[in-house]
Amino acid sequence: MTILKRFTITACAMLIGAASFTLHAEDLDKVKQSGTLTFAMSGKYPPFNFIDESGKLQGFDVDIGDRVSAKLGAKAVPVTTAWDGIVGGLLAGKYDAIIGSLAITDDRKKAVDFTQSYYRSGAQLFVPKDSNVQSIGQLNGKTVGVTLGETYEAWLRQNMPGVHVKTYKGLPDVLIDLRNHRIEGFVTDRIAGILTIRDKQIDAKPVGPLLYPELMAIAVRKDSPKLRDAINAALDSIYKDGEYSSISKKWLGEDVR
Known part of the structure; x- marks a missing residue:
């Protein structure tokens, strides 16, 4: 292999690595820089997440996402997507997290990281x-x-x-x-x-x-442990200050944690 070829291959590898780092950079840093937390749900799962008669996205998951975002110092940006592609969308970087009543399963744990459970059913x-x-x-x-x-x-x-x-x-x-x-x-x-x-x-x-x-939890990409830990801390905070209980009783009639 010539020196030129080795140099070219090495340079390409460095560029690919840099692009990969940019694409998969720790999501907590991305959230802080953008000032937003984008999170997905189906929008077809009342009373957890649904579109109301006025066209507004509402529900338990929406409110939990809103309070978690606030604790992170970010604006909540909920989005809807087809349920059967929701994990794929997270892995593709279309949103920062899934806050949409996603159950913890062994298969899903192979693809994403989960926070602590935020409700059980x-x-x-x-x-x-x-x-x-x-x-x-x-x-x-x-x-x-x-x-x-x-x-x-x-x-x-x-x-x-x-x-x-x-x-x-x-x-x-x-x-x-x-x-x-x-x-x-x-x-x-x-x-x-x-x-x-x-x-x-x-x-x-x-x-x-x-x-x-x-057990339902919030999902993030596996390369984002800081975001996962920050969301866990945010959940702990809303449990302690009573916000979680208020949201749960508002939408579900009882505290379902």
């Missing part, structure tokens, strides 16, 4: 109020709705192979098909499901125990 089966179904096992051969990309879909496919799984972009779409008798039930977060069917006056009810418990 679990997977719940819901059926029409006049249904005699008492457990998921009674729905073999029947169709059950889930939001595409959520942990509920993977759990059903792995643990209930006899159930026909139908996927949707969001919980509102699931409820339309339940109302129109296109599905026999649906699986979603217990808290979200109970509050949504109450607020939207949906003829549905939860049945049986939790299919499994879940």
Whole structure:
């Protein structure tokens, strides 16, 4: 190899390394420099995150993101994206974090870093109020709705192979098909499901125990431990000063931490 070729290769490697560093620089520094914290959610998961009648993004996750941003000295910039691509968007640098009721799973931990949990719930089966179904096992051969990309879909496919799984972009779409008798039930977060069917006056009810418990946390890229730690400190702060409890009771009726 000639000296010129070695020099060229070395220079290219240095440029690639510099570009990589710029692209993946510690996100806490980026947040401080920009003065904003951009965080993603689906916008289709009431009461945690949803678009209200005036077109405004609202909900528990939005308010938590707002208070976390304030503790970091940054302006909150919530954005919506398709749920099945939300982790990919984080890895691509489209936003700084995911604050959208993302459950901690072993598979997700391989791709992203999670903060401490900011609420706990679990997977719940819901059926029409006049249904005699008492457990998921009674729905073999029947169709059950889930939001595409959520942990509920993977759990059903792995643990209930006899159930026909139908996927949707969001919980509102699931409820339309339940109302129109296109599905026999649906699986979603217990808290979200109970509050949504109450607020939207949906003829549905939860049945049986939790299919499994879940802990929800904020996700950041793996190369951003400082941002993760700063968000953890912000969460600790809103727990201690009562802001978390106020937000939780406002949207969910109780403290769900």
